[in-house]
Structures are given as C-alpha cells and as structure tokens.
Amino acid sequence: MEPQLLIFDLDGTLIDSRADLAAGINHMRCHYGLAPLxxxxxxxxxxxxVRKLVERSLQGAEVDVDEALAINKAYYAGHLVVHTYLYDGVADGIAELVKAGHKVALLxxxxxxxxxxxxxxxxxADRFTSIIGGGDVPNLKPEPDGILACMEAAGMDAATVWMVGDNYTDLxxxxNAGVKNAYVRYGFGEERGYKADAYFASFSELVGYFV
Structure with a gap:
C-alpha cells in the first residue's frame, strides 16, 4: 500500500479516558451541589x-456555564491520566504504521x-506530524478545518487520507473533507447513521489493514 495519512481521533480511539472525564465532570457538579453522574x-x-460536555452534564442546572467550564478544565488539567490508558495495541501499532511509511496525525x-x-x-507525541485539538483551528469536527490542516502539515492530498475514529463526528x-474514514467499534461513540469505508474491532486489526 502506498503511504497514507491516518488522522486519529483521541478519546475512544487511542485512549480510554472515560473515568478521568467523568471525574472532572463530577468534581464540577459537586461544586454546585449537584449529584454525580x-x-x-x-x-x-x-x-x-469540552464546552458541550459541560453544558450537557449540567442538565439544565441554572449555573454560569463559563464558570463551570473553568472549574472543569482546571480540575481535569491536573488529573489527565489518573485512570486513562491506551487501548490495546496502540503504542506498538502507531510505531508499526510509521515504520511502514505511513504518516499519523491527531484531530x-x-x-x-x-x-x-x-x-x-x-x-x-513525536510520532505525529500534527496534533490538533479544540481551539487550534477555527472550527471543531465535523467542520473540515482540522483535516485540512493535518493534510497541509503532512503534505498529503485527499486521495491518501483516512480519518479514524469512534464517533459520528469523525465519520x-x-x-465533509472528502477523505476516507475508518470506524473503530471498541470506542464509546456512535455512528448515528453515518457509514464508514472500513470498520475495525481492534486497533491491531486496523494496523493489519494498512501494514
């Protein structure tokens, strides 16, 4: 296979971060006397x-969303990897993809x-040609800004680019960017009617497809 650019989502694709995300949200809810979720x-x-995460987690409570967002961000910044871990096969798999001549990016x-x-x-971090998160480009997924930035940084065109993720926003x-997509079934997102070009039950299965 000719070299591809694989643009990975993070939460639910490379890492299982659910416990730390929930801890940050429940710390914020506790500040307002709300029961944990x-x-x-x-x-x-x-x-x-993160703003939508906080808004949804407040569930209509009459609090200042900007303040709640700041509380959540401050707590989470100090507790990023208390329980968060890489999914099986990710560390070795990323190395294999790069060794095979592919480029990897994060969006x-x-x-x-x-x-x-x-x-x-x-x-x-050093494996990735670019690492783009919320606030690094004007618009979040599903707007194509991030994919276009990853493509430019890697010097790749749409014909050899894949977006890999576990959620409908990735699909x-x-x-929207005119690239192929791969859906990983082990994450915690949902497809919501979108269809992928390829489906994978594990990260190792994904690596085997490209290597």
Missing amino acids: PLETVSGYVGNG TNKPGEPSRRILEHFGL AVAE
Whole structure:
C-alpha cells in the first residue's frame, strides 16, 4: 500500500479516558451541589468539545456555564491520566504504521493543550506530524478545518487520507473533507447513521489493514 495519512481521533480511539472525564465532570457538579453522574452518562456526552460536555452534564442546572467550564478544565488539567490508558495495541501499532511509511496525525475536539500532554505522557507525541485539538483551528469536527490542516502539515492530498475514529463526528468530518474514514467499534461513540469505508474491532486489526 502506498503511504497514507491516518488522522486519529483521541478519546475512544487511542485512549480510554472515560473515568478521568467523568471525574472532572463530577468534581464540577459537586461544586454546585449537584449529584454525580454515572460514567456511562458522561461518556455519552463526549465528542463535541469540552464546552458541550459541560453544558450537557449540567442538565439544565441554572449555573454560569463559563464558570463551570473553568472549574472543569482546571480540575481535569491536573488529573489527565489518573485512570486513562491506551487501548490495546496502540503504542506498538502507531510505531508499526510509521515504520511502514505511513504518516499519523491527531484531530480531536478535546482542547489541544491537554491532548498534547496526554500523548507526551504515553510517549507518542513525536510520532505525529500534527496534533490538533479544540481551539487550534477555527472550527471543531465535523467542520473540515482540522483535516485540512493535518493534510497541509503532512503534505498529503485527499486521495491518501483516512480519518479514524469512534464517533459520528469523525465519520462526518471525513465526509465533509472528502477523505476516507475508518470506524473503530471498541470506542464509546456512535455512528448515528453515518457509514464508514472500513470498520475495525481492534486497533491491531486496523494496523493489519494498512501494514
């Protein structure tokens, strides 16, 4: 296979971050005297950026969203990888993809700074041609800004680009940017009627497809 650019989502694709995301949300809710939310409830709110996550998690409570967002961000910044871990096969798989001549990039709606810190923690940051998070480009997924920036940084055109993720936002952004998409079934997102060009049950299966 000729060299491809694989643009990965982060939460639910490379890492399982549900416990730390839920801890940050419930710390914020506790500040306002609100009961904690179950892990699965918070997980279902992930995918459209941290502001949407906070808004959904407040569930209509009459509080200042900007203040709540700041509380959540401050707590989460100090607790990024308490329980967060790489999915099986990710560390070795990224290395295999790069060794095979492919390029890898990251595009997430999570803010850019914590995304880079998480990849640095796991020793992966240097593998990526670009790491783009919320706030690094004008618009979040599913707008195509991030994919276009990743393509420019890698010097690749749409014919050899894949967006890899676990959520409908990843499928939609690929469609909007005119690139192929791969859906990983082990994450915590949902397809919402979008269709992928390829489906994978594990990260190792994905690597085997490209290597």
